[in-house]
Amino acid sequence: EAGVAQSPRYKIIEKRQSVAFWCNPISGHATLYWYQQILGQGPKLLIQFQNNGVVDDSQLPKDRFSAERLKGVDSTLKIQPAKLEDSAVYLCASSEWTSGDTGELFFGEGSRLTVL
Amino acid sequence: DAKTTQPNSMESNEEEPVHLPCNHSTISGTDYIHWYRQLPSQGPEYVIHGLTSNVNNRMASLAIAEDRKSSTLILHRATLRDAAVYYCILRSILFQGGKLIFGQGTELSVKP
Numbered sequence: 086e087a088g089v090a091q092s093p094r095y096k097i098i099e100k101r102q103s104v105a106f107w108c109n110p111i112s113g114h115a116t117l118y119w120y121q122q123i124l125g126q127g128p129k130l131l132i133q134f135q136n137n138g139v140v141d142d143s144q145l146p147k148d149r150f151s152a153e154r155l156k157g158v159d160s161t162l163k164i165q166p167a168k169l170e171d172s173a174v175y176l177c178a179s180s181e182w183t184s185g186d187t188g189e190l191f192f193g194e195g196s197r198l199t200v201l
Numbered sequence: 202d203a204k205t206t207q208p209n210s211m212e213s214n215e216e217e218p219v220h221l222p223c224n225h226s227t228i229s230g231t232d233y234i235h236w237y238r239q240l241p242s243q244g245p246e247y248v249i250h251g252l253t254s255n256v257n258n259r260m261a262s263l264a265i266a267e268d269r270k271s272s273t274l275i276l277h278r279a280t281l282r283d284a285a286v287y288y289c290i291l292r293s294i295l296f297q298g299g300k301l302i303f304g305q306g307t308e309l310s311v312k313p
Contacts, residue, residue: 192243
């Protein structure tokens with residue numbers, strides 16, 4: 086079974102430039118998450134999708150970050166304009182929809198962003 | 202979201218058991234206890250989860266205190282590959298899709 090695919094793996098940009106990250110979740114997984122992980126910290130949830138609708142985006146800095154999940158499959162996270170503090174690994178995860186318990190999250194390897 | 206408290210770091214010797222503690226004194230009755238780990242330069246991966254009873258799987262065991270205010274992840278024989286950051290997370294079944302909120306975790310180092 087193919088895992089969660091993310092690209093690009095690495096990206097270096099200058100501040101005020103824009104960048105986009107792409108995520109392809111595991112086939113059939115209805116829920117998709119984007120996390121930001123700053124060096125030395127645990128992952129921080131940015132946004133959660135259920136199919137192509139947003140469930141939670143309370144931690145997404147909406148003045149510069151945007152995310153979409155067209156057709157309830159692939160997702161794109163965009164940052165425009167980037168700031169130095171956006172340097173981090175951006176992790177995408179997916180899970181099957183569950184009304185209760187588990188729903189194990191499967192994570193991709195992440196996209197490492199460096200803003201100069 | 203209910204909070205968990207874990208030691209920042211722990212050390213273990215290879216092939217010995219490891220007990221990773223987690224305190225969650227404000228846990229509610231609808232919170233499951235989940236453990237994930239993150240190997241260097243990789244995304245987190247699921248380890249185990251439970252509600253009230255102790256749980257075992259091929260990776261680890263989870264021991265949950267009777268009052269559910271603490272739990273312990275047990276690796277029965279640590280290997281070098283188990284060196285990672287281990288996250289203890291409370292996940293409510295009441296929230297749609299059960300979002301996962303990570304803390305700082307415990308960084309486990311394994312000595313040969």
